[in-house]
Amino acid sequence: MRFIFKTSYQQDIQLARHGGHVFWYGLLLWGLVTAPWWLQEYWLTQLIFVMIYSIMGLGLMLLAGFTGLFSIGNAAFMGVGAYVAAVLSAHGTPFPLTLALAAGLSALVGAVVGLPALRVKGIFLGIATLSFGFIVEEGLARWESVTGGNAGIHVKAMVFGSWKVDSAASFYAVCLGVTVLSTLFVLNVLRSSTGRAFVAIRDSEVSAQSMGIHLAYYKTLSFMLSAALAGVGGALYAHKMQFISPEQFGILQSIDLLLMVVIGGLGSVHGAFLGALFLITLPQFITLGKDYLPAVIGQAPGLQSLVYGLVLIAFVMFEPMGLYGRWLKIRTWFELFPFYRKGMFKRQKSFQKSDRLK
Amino acid sequence: MSDILLSAHELSVRFGGVLAVNKVSFEVQQGEVFTLIGPNGAGKTTVFNLISRLYTPTSGHLSYQGRALNDMPAHSVAAAGIARTFQNIELFEHASVLQNLLIGRHVHRHTGFWQQMLFLPSVRAEEISTRRKVEEVIDFLDLQHYRDTMVAGLPYGIRKVVELARALCTEPQLLLLDEPSSGLNMEETADMAFWIQDIQKDLGITVLMVEHDMSLVSKVSDRVLAMNQGEVLAVGTAAQVQSHPAVIEAYLGGILDVSAFKRETTGAA
Amino acid sequence: MQVLQVIFSGVAQGCIYGLIALGFVLIYKATETVTFAQGELMMLGAFAGLGCVTYLGWPFGVAVVVSMLVMACIGWLIERVVINPVLGEPAFAIVMLTIGVGYVARGLVTMIPNIGTETHNLPVPYADISFQWGSLVLGATQLVVMASTAVLCGLLYLMFKYSRVGIAMQATSQNQLAAYYMGIPVKRLNSLVWALAAVVATIAGLLLAPITFVHANMGFIGLKAFPAAVVGGFGSLPGAIVGGILIGVVESLSGFWLPEGFKDVAAYVVVLLMLVFKPNGLFGDNLRKKV
Numbered sequence: 031m032r033f034i035f036k037t038s039y040q041q042d043i044q045l046a047r048h049g050g051h052v053f054w055y056g057l058l059l060w061g062l063v064t065a066p067w068w069l070q071e072y073w074l075t076q077l078i079f080v081m082i083y084s085i086m087g088l089g090l091m092l093l094a095g096f097t098g099l100f101s102i103g104n105a106a107f108m109g110v111g112a113y114v115a116a117v118l119s120a121h122g123t124p125f126p127l128t129l130a131l132a133a134g135l136s137a138l139v140g141a142v143v144g145l146p147a148l149r150v151k152g153i154f155l156g157i158a159t160l161s162f163g164f165i166v167e168e169g170l171a172r173w174e175s176v177t178g179g180n181a182g183i184h185v186k187a188m189v190f191g192s193w194k195v196d197s198a199a200s201f202y203a204v205c206l207g208v209t210v211l212s213t214l215f216v217l218n219v220l221r222s223s224t225g226r227a228f229v230a231i232r233d234s235e236v237s238a239q240s241m242g243i244h245l246a247y248y249k250t251l252s253f254m255l256s257a258a259l260a261g262v263g264g265a266l267y268a269h270k271m272q273f274i275s276p277e278q279f280g281i282l283q284s285i286d287l288l289l290m291v292v293i294g295g296l297g298s299v300h301g302a303f304l305g306a307l308f309l310i311t312l313p314q315f316i317t318l319g320k321d322y323l324p325a326v327i328g329q330a331p332g333l334q335s336l337v338y339g340l341v342l343i344a345f346v347m348f349e350p351m352g353l354y355g356r357w358l359k360i361r362t363w364f365e366l367f368p369f370y371r372k373g374m375f376k377r378q379k380s381f382q383k384s385d386r387l388k
Numbered sequence: 389m390s391d392i393l394l395s396a397h398e399l400s401v402r403f404g405g406v407l408a409v410n411k412v413s414f415e416v417q418q419g420e421v422f423t424l425i426g427p428n429g430a431g432k433t434t435v436f437n438l439i440s441r442l443y444t445p446t447s448g449h450l451s452y453q454g455r456a457l458n459d460m461p462a463h464s465v466a467a468a469g470i471a472r473t474f475q476n477i478e479l480f481e482h483a484s485v486l487q488n489l490l491i492g493r494h495v496h497r498h499t500g501f502w503q504q505m506l507f508l509p510s511v512r513a514e515e516i517s518t519r520r521k522v523e524e525v526i527d528f529l530d531l532q533h534y535r536d537t538m539v540a541g542l543p544y545g546i547r548k549v550v551e552l553a554r555a556l557c558t559e560p561q562l563l564l565l566d567e568p569s570s571g572l573n574m575e576e577t578a579d580m581a582f583w584i585q586d587i588q589k590d591l592g593i594t595v596l597m598v599e600h601d602m603s604l605v606s607k608v609s610d611r612v613l614a615m616n617q618g619e620v621l622a623v624g625t626a627a628q629v630q631s632h633p634a635v636i637e638a639y640l641g642g643i644l645d646v647s648a649f650k651r652e653t654t655g656a657a
Numbered sequence: 658m659q660v661l662q663v664i665f666s667g668v669a670q671g672c673i674y675g676l677i678a679l680g681f682v683l684i685y686k687a688t689e690t691v692t693f694a695q696g697e698l699m700m701l702g703a704f705a706g707l708g709c710v711t712y713l714g715w716p717f718g719v720a721v722v723v724s725m726l727v728m729a730c731i732g733w734l735i736e737r738v739v740i741n742p743v744l745g746e747p748a749f750a751i752v753m754l755t756i757g758v759g760y761v762a763r764g765l766v767t768m769i770p771n772i773g774t775e776t777h778n779l780p781v782p783y784a785d786i787s788f789q790w791g792s793l794v795l796g797a798t799q800l801v802v803m804a805s806t807a808v809l810c811g812l813l814y815l816m817f818k819y820s821r822v823g824i825a826m827q828a829t830s831q832n833q834l835a836a837y838y839m840g841i842p843v844k845r846l847n848s849l850v851w852a853l854a855a856v857v858a859t860i861a862g863l864l865l866a867p868i869t870f871v872h873a874n875m876g877f878i879g880l881k882a883f884p885a886a887v888v889g890g891f892g893s894l895p896g897a898i899v900g901g902i903l904i905g906v907v908e909s910l911s912g913f914w915l916p917e918g919f920k921d922v923a924a925y926v927v928v929l930l931m932l933v934f935k936p937n938g939l940f941g942d943n944l945r946k947k948v
Binding site for chain 3: 094100145146149150152153154156157158160161162164165168171172281285288289292296327330331332333334335336337338339340341342343346347350
Binding site: 039040042043215218219221222223224225226227229230232233234236237238239240241242243244245251297 | 440442461462463464465466467471472474478479480481482483486487490491492493494495497499501504505506507511512514515516518519520554558
């Protein structure tokens with residue numbers, strides 16, 4: 031068991047809380063940095079996808095997990111970022127500028143999408159964001175002069191001035207850099223007053239207001255941040271796929287993102303990464319498992335859909351804290367061994383009660 | 389001479405057909421403990437909600453430190469120096485006690501979003517000074533033991549204290565306490581009485597509270613206002629108000645002439 | 658006139674949206690949870706009808722009744738197995754659960770060899786009948802849709818307002834614990850509501866089948882039912898139908914007057930406007946938390 035003896039407030043503020051953190055995350059970082067040397071190209075590509083989806087997952091986690099704003103339209107922001115990257119790369123714009131513009135434009139769209147959030151809550155907000163998602167998707171398809179419409183658009187390789195990024199390893203390095211920076215930014219926001227304001231809004235809007243938190247400002251900020259992160263992820267996605275079309279940014283992609291944060295564990299930064307890892311590796315497992323199943327099941331086109339649905343249901347029913355929650359339980363079991371009690375993380379059984387009042 | 393900190397003049401609010409608060413007028417002086425009493429449904433919490441701007445009055449005037457409060461947005465009230473606790477505890481359930489209290493310091497922040505995203509040294513310094521202030525409140529209310537516990541797992545009495553602590557973290561001049569002793573046992577209520585007295589004398593904060601427990605009211609209040617059905621019945625010291633006939637009637641019902649119901653006793657046994 | 662014809666088909670389409678929305682609102686009124694699975698239930702209902710008529714060779718009327726019974730059981734089962742254990746958890750979680758149910762339904766149907774991936778035609782007895790009224794052509798298909806919707810809506814409204822079951826359902830949605838204390842069989846009621854919603858979805862599916870044909874992705878139309886429910890006001894049964902019709906008509910007219918592409922997003926633009934100007938919808942309740 032680890033007992034942390036605290037002697038200064040710094041220890042509660044800094045990101046790495048104790049030696050163990052420093053060691054393990056340092057090891058992880060070192061492993062990631064050296065990955066191009068010891069990882070096969072196929073797995074490197076998968077890792078790139080994990081990172082791209084993690085960035086978008088961070089955005090949605092911030093919005094839904096930390097601020098409690100339920101958004102079913104985040105793929106729209108991803109689409110905006112992706113198309114900005116596609117259009118600017120055709121002009122040879124240096125990537126840092128592309129990234130900044132993608133984030134900026136997505137953030138602006140996020141602010142607009144966030145306007146209903148100031149008036150409606152819960153499922154109504156979900157429906158509003160869903161509607162925006164459809165409208166943006168249709169808009170991307172109709173604005174053919176810029177986006178090439180439903181036929182899609184090719185994305186040229188990213189450039190940093192004179193250096194063209196055209197190898198898997200260099201693309202991986204760029205992705206890793208962007209992911210690390212995004213994660214640091216999000217962690218910084220979460221440990222300061224802005225992050226606390228988000229959590230306050232999630233848990234009790236009324237008392238958040240009484241504590242001086244300007245609801246409209248922070249909700250809009252949350253949407254803008256989430257959209258900016260999704261835009262960054264979208265830009266990287268566009269460069270990776272090298273060809274994008276509006277249908278990739280529709281309702282199914284939005285639900286994938288939601289699936290990711292729910293399965294990863296709502297309300298934790300780790301959850302975004304675990305969820306992304308899960309989302310990218312699940313199809314691999316399905317492909318592997320196909321050979322062991324009878325042909326009727328294994329080769330059927332609906333298998334992926336079925337497995338996704340079953341996994342989602344299983345997680346919501348049996349592991350509502352998600353993958354990160356399960357990891358916490360396992361870690362606590364080892365930390366407290368042999369004193370772990372079965373009901374330690376059990377949610378109190380609650381009865382459904384209406385929040386409505388006539 | 390104490391100045392008037394908060395004044396309500398002919399304050400009224402109507403919800404649909406219900407007149408919840410009807411021409412209520414009172415003044416709270418700086419440094420006093422002013423209590424609102426009255427039966428359930430009298431409109432006391434509604435008055436609080438009007439002061440903290442969760443509702444807007446349909447008529448009448450509210451002013452705080454001479455400034456009009458009628459149009460102030462709800463989130464500016466804390467910055468103006470008014471803090472409150474809630475009747476049904478409104479804490480941030482999925483955060484620790486410490487995080488709840490740190491949120492209470494929100495009005496005193498000086499760094500903006502961009503500085504926080506980059507976690508500049510100014511942000512770090514602000515975090516440390518915020519933590520220091522919160523620790524002072526924790527010491528004041530003896531919450532050290534619960535610092536890192538999730539609020540959702542705390543017993544009711546401790547949650548009330550955490551709500552009080554969170555309100556104190558905003559460094560208010562006026563503290564609105566909504567039924568601070570409801571749900572507390574005798575010892576906890578006695579502690580609450582001491583804390584309210586300390587808040588008034590040591591911290592110099594003016595307290596406006598809604599309360600049902602008459603012993604607590606008598607112990608700490610300077611002045612009391614009795615309400616019933618949205619209207620003011622009486623204002624004065626605790627003893628004066630408690631013996632006011634209208635107040636007694638509101639709580640216990642009037643003295644009816646029941647002689648007609650008395651059984652006739654005949655002369656013979 | 659052509660505009661009237663467009664409006665007529667819009668009303669018919671809107672009734673379908675309204676029927677699916679009716680299912681949502683039913684479940685919301687009784688359990689205050691939102692379900693994204695109505696579209697897929699509708700798709701399953703249509704396939705059930707298809708199975709009865711085309712593969713078992715039963716007459717259409719029998720097929721309708723059998724499909725309704727089968728889907729009622731499926732709705733009951735879904736509630737028992739999947740929804741009941743998680744009632745009381747945050748709304749977000751339950752929504753994700755119903756999305757999962759939708760995925761499972763879609764996956765299972767697609768996996769049926771040969772049938773799942775094809776588009777099928779459901780032979781209905783009124784498919785080719787149409788009436789002439791002035792210059793309008795009124796297809797029997799669309800008239801049947803409108804009539805069924807009106808009848809169903811009326812029945813459900815009466816149930817909720819006057820029957821003990823309906824009032825018990827409303828009580829359960831407002832305070833489940835209190836409902837238990839009052840002796841209301843909460844679990845049974847919840848399952849009943851889901852069964853009822855599944856039946857409504859089945860009717861919607863069977864009515865829609867002649868118009869869009871039966872295929873595994875039919876359920877995506879269900880997404881348009883959300884705007885219908887919101888426009889009507891989320892707790893109101895007649896509101897769901899009115900909202901649906903409104904959306905259907907706006908959609909039809911957009912397709913007629915506005916350039917291409919607007920038809921698909923018309924429903925969503927309407928719902929956004931409604932959320933801005935009247936978030937509680939046309940017939941909805943005022944929602945506000947009391948502190």
